[in-house]
Amino acid sequence: MKHIESFKKYGIFMVLVALMTYFSFASSSFLSTNNLFTIARQVSMLGIAAVGMAFVLLIGGIDLSIGSQVTLVNIVAAWLMVNAGIHPVLAVLLALAMSTSIGFFNGWIISTIKMPPIIVTLSMMIILEGVAYLVCKGLPIFGFPSSFSVIGQGYVGIIPIPVIIMVVIMGLGAFILNRTYFGRYFYAVGGNEEAAALSGINVVRVKYLVYSLSGLFAGIAGIVMLSRTNSGQVLVGKGFEFEVLTACVLGGVSVNGGQGKISNVFAGVLMIGVLSNGLVLLNVSQFTQMVIKGSVLLLAVAFDSIQKQQRNKKIKEKKTGAETSSDG
Template identity: 40%
Template structure:
């Protein structure tokens, strides 16, 4: 009798273990599976979807969002949030464009100026959050408004045009037939992936987001890590702003509105936990691609932009619900 009970317990434990393993695999690869299924579904409904031209259009369209999403992935994994990214896009684009007139400065000057603005805003966010012990939501909400104001002040409220051909190449050129923004995106993705997965800094970011007190007790300089992740986010947002200004051939002070929401949506859809400590750059890239593919597919099927907003909002809510379920499973 005891042997039968013992055997039954073993079988039950094995079944539970298999279910848990399947659940973990589903959580890990769920976004990728969803992405593949959606691509297949759209390609069936619209034969033009899987053409090389259209796929390049999709990737090029998500370049800015993915750039911002990579930056805020560092922030969210560390347990923070950044709402100032859209404003950084605007002010960095305006500053870069003001130094990019034909015959004025070498290309390195507008690039450096635009990136410097983003880095400074990001560092300011991190400094106030850590030194002032102010919630990230409040600080970055404030810098979102400050950044937008700076963009309007610097540009006088008007677009800055007449940009050089070399600056225009950043967002409109090609390298071996591949749009240059996609090349930049690929390079930034690899760098962010290596930084997060293969470096001590990456491990510290996960540690801070997973348990800040434990990370501090382990000797990690938590404040320094937070300043670094916000600085990275600001720099990548500025790079996105430079690419956008180059693509549209003007520095527009009003661009970037709600860009931060799209970036955060890509990160959450990609499996990064809003509670911190969990997330990958690969997941973020897939999340950004998923948003781009759905938007492109709906355009190809002539679905109204109003309905597209409803679809995107539903996807974001679904991703947050999945994140909540995943955290409950991990804690149980």
């Protein structure tokens, strides 16, 4: 039993080390300094958005609109800087306010109208993708001030700025979950929404906050991505939400709510980055990569579902045992 519990706790880190060991033998360039920094930069946007998705999953929700929010932030921020001539700082703030408002709107529909999160965010994903196309007419937007590229391409010493932003966001996420009453509310709502409401937690406001944070972090990821590519493009966030979801579930955040830690999410993000980078170095085709990543998500969700069934079984056995002892 102790070995099983240890694997549940540290399994993601063991798999990450095993994966890195395999790719280091399979490709001589995998452990090079340049490649490791490339992985770090590549996963930074994923890690930033994963904090918001983790919050959403913790309360028993889901946000499939994250990828489209990243795309829209890319297009809107680029359009504001290039077409409207707005200063980059103001353009970034307006784009982040927009993505946060979109997240709040998702939370409002889900908590007030009581629509299923998967339907609301799937619909929003399609709407936002369409809006992005309408804004840019399907064409890339480029020609930003050179100072804007610092966010996505700059360094502090030898550390890329996107990595620093990711670490700060993840640290903030861990602080919220572990050191604030908001974090306790997230776990409570995800564990049992009715019980949380009866204990005095304003479930509606918690959902407003969580989906707003999801929108904000998706927006920050979009800004970093825009700065890194120096071009606003309508396909930049395509499929991004599924990579974020995979990273969170691999990191042990339950799709059923109430369970998960940011430290494990970080390991899940690194695992996705290592897997993607390693497959590219081994010249694995894009379509094969899609099959592998989809299978990883399926297996991770299946593992989570099996764990839930086992927990429910134990709870029932304890209840049955308690009832039997009281009757005796």
